[in-house]
Amino acid sequence: MQKEIRTICYDDDLHLEAYRFEGIIQAFPNHFHDYYVIGFIEAGTRCLSCKNKEYTVSQGNILLFNPNDSHSCVQCDGGTLDYRGLNIPKETMLSLAEEVTGQRVLLGFSENVIKNDELNLYLRSLHQIIMDGSKEFEKEEMLLLLISLLIGQYGQSFENCIPECIEEIESACIFMSEHFAEHITLENLCNCCGLSKSALLRAFTKSKGVTPYRYLQTVRIGKAKELLEQGVTSVDAAIQTGFSDQSHFSNFFHMFIGLSPAAYRRIFKEGGRNRG
Template structure:
């Protein structure tokens, strides 16, 4: 386990998840999304969470449940110091869990913020066992039991079909996903979608809940995390993913994750 000032983070190979603790932090996290599920618990501190178009005021004992690609931002509300524990679960792992537990394809959490003291206590115990690398069989068993109850109470099942709300925005999204490592401009997005660039910004932000630029940033950072896991050079990762230089990459990475690329890379050594 690596300790980085006010943060601790590990990768549990058995469960295939990241577990981490943020403590004594006041950092704001701007509008972004994850390509994985996030389950977290606030131990201390007051925060304002904007999830899509809805604002929540979160505090101690609140649990947060983020679905992949759901945009959100989280900001310090009153200067209080944050203590927060969480796990990141890859989509493939969640799909496997959902299939094994409920015989379904995949799921979507119904609410981004819940108050459930019983589940919170279970989560604290499971999280502690992961962070301390305690008995493998027991922690896997407790994790599955926790997920079983969480899925039962606070999720809905859905198919894996893509919901095409707007064909033009879907075209833009597909282009970004396929070309995130290249130079992408509003002119290019305008050309491929058949919309003027002002309509691109307005429509994309309305439908996706995040601006095209921030969407591109988030995709690049999510991809960079995969490369850093395998000990790739930070400068090479930055250039490979279309960042101007290492400084730009580091600034963006920390803005969206709370860690520097070097700190994140050290987790997997």
């Protein structure tokens, strides 16, 4: 059986993460990120669900996910996935948008799946020089050119990328963001937003694309990533983010991120790169 290879690099100059997955068979459940994802498929065919739309993505497809875009994918050709991606924090994207447009306004992508040979060339070249550890300003130049093309062809107001959310659902999200380290029950959420359990589940899933529990786990994983980046141990990160035990934490982290918590922590402990 072909070995799965997962390589990740954090670039201190560009303030973003670069991922490369080779020979991957893992399915990723419905989830979201609080950062932008720009990726492309090098090999393999996947069935992708994003914001309640279904896609079949394969070699040459570029994936564009805004923060909070719910998505899931599974291999659908009996083979494996080779994938490269950039994870760009919102603050980094704000700076890039300001450089490109002259306005410090958060923008979003109007499409989630595209095919564009010019963009593919820029994206692959940029990704490779980041993974190679280049310190030349060529990578910043290429990133700005890539973002310029994306904004010019697929950019729109970030507000237009956010599905309309009723006030009650936003109250539940705020509650989970503020109390993620605590034991939260469905009744807690209902009390804070004034909906019955069944009404909350229906409205929340329709609005956010994930269930309240999946939303909470995603918030916890995002907070855990921040702690691991600061050098906090996996055990302490699990405790501080409300996971019931280390195994539960590790399983969710690997499910959403594609790496173990320990492997992710080593990226920042060992100078920005990890392969495993």
